[in-house]
Amino acid sequence: MKLRTMVQMMGGAAAPAYLAAMRLMTPVHRVAWLAAASKHGVLELLRAGPRELGEIAEALDAPPESIEALRTWMRHGVLLDELHDDGHRYRLHGRLARHMADPAHPELAALAESLISVHVAGIYGALDHLRDGRPFASLDAPVVARVSEMTAPVMREVIDAHVPKHGPARLLELGCGSGRHLRYACERNPELEALGIELDPAIVTSTRRALGKAALADRARVRQGDLRTLELDERFDVVTMFNLVYYFPVAERGAVIAKAASWVKDGGALLIVTACRGGTLANNMMDLWFSGIREAGPLPEPEALVQQLRDAGLEPEAPARMLPGEAYYALVARRQSSQPT
Ligand SMILES: C[S@@+](CC[C@H](N)C(=O)[O-])C[C@H]1O[C@@H](n2cnc3c(N)ncnc32)[C@H](O)[C@@H]1O
Structure with missing residues (x-):
């Protein structure tokens, strides 16, 4: 890659703002991944021990045609350092994944789920609702x-x-x-x-x-x-x-x-x-x-x-x-x- 291309990719004089914006990706992906892993029982399953992809698909009741997408989704957990993949099986690795899987701290997983379903949905959707004069949908009470x-x-x-x-x-x-x-x-x-x-x-x-x-x-x-x-x-x-x-x-x-x-x-x-x-x-x-x-x-x-x-x-x-x-x-x-x- 030419230096000029790199500089353009980085936003030129706005490079610090580009970097700051890119750094937001990891925490947003981390909380979304953890919330989904909690909601669908993946954290609980892996807490019981390492699992192969097929076992995870079976626990999720995912059809065979979804396996490759599931592998990609699991890789996201590995990229975030929340999972470890030894080539055969996945196990919990990151501090957040391990603590959220622990039944002694159920409110941690609930917080991750609410950050996505209440906080992100609420902040991102608020102005749509306000401009249309529509009320928000009811809260996810559980x-x-x-x-x-x-x-x-x-x-x-x-x-x-x-x-x-x-x-x-x-x-x-x-x-x-x-x-x-x-x-x-x-x-x-x-x-x-x-x-x-x-x-x-x-x-x-x-x-x-x-x-x-x-x-x-x-x-x-x-x-x-x-x-x-x-x-x-x-x-x-x-x-x-x-x-x-x-x-x-x-x-x-x-x-x-x-x-x-x-x-x-x-x-x-x-x-x-x-x-x-x-x-x-x-x-x-x-x-x-x-x-x-x-x-x-x-x-x-x-x-x-x-x-x-x-x-x-x-x-x-x-x-x-x-x-x-x-x-x-x-x-x-x-x-x-x-x-x-
Ligand atoms: C945020 S939770 C608080 C639960 C508990 N008091 C606590 O502090 O952990 C509020 C609870 O009130 C219930 N609730 C809301 N409106 C109610 C009403 N009109 N009558 C009875 N319960 C209601 C909700 O379903 C929910 O379970």
């Missing part, structure tokens, strides 16, 4: 529920502070997702009884199965339904709305919070943990996506939540920022004990 597990330590801190550790008590988790928090609270207090409400029937089935496996089915029940239309005669010591507020349009939030508050017994508390407007790229991405879904809405402002909690007859404390540098808040609001007459 992936979002899996990613939200990354914030679980914050919920554990809030549960530790506000859910009784000893003695009989009742907990209601609205939008309970995988039931991880119900499980944590019930294992912490053997006399706690918990109820989870979850809209998505598939999540309800897997959550009930997980609670059953943990021998908690008798103390931690899950009901399928939309909390907005739910009829519940019971009252609870603690009601939680963890990572849930933005699933409702702004105009409905006051009524949703009032309904949640109506299930708090005298002396009990409503706990809200939520991403709020502002913060980092991750938060702003959520704000962008939820703002564009007709049946949901933008991330809330903490002050608006405080007012809605007050309007619901509760006594809110000042919002507490739970992650340094991030607009991720916990709000605690109590229902006063009735005075004895």
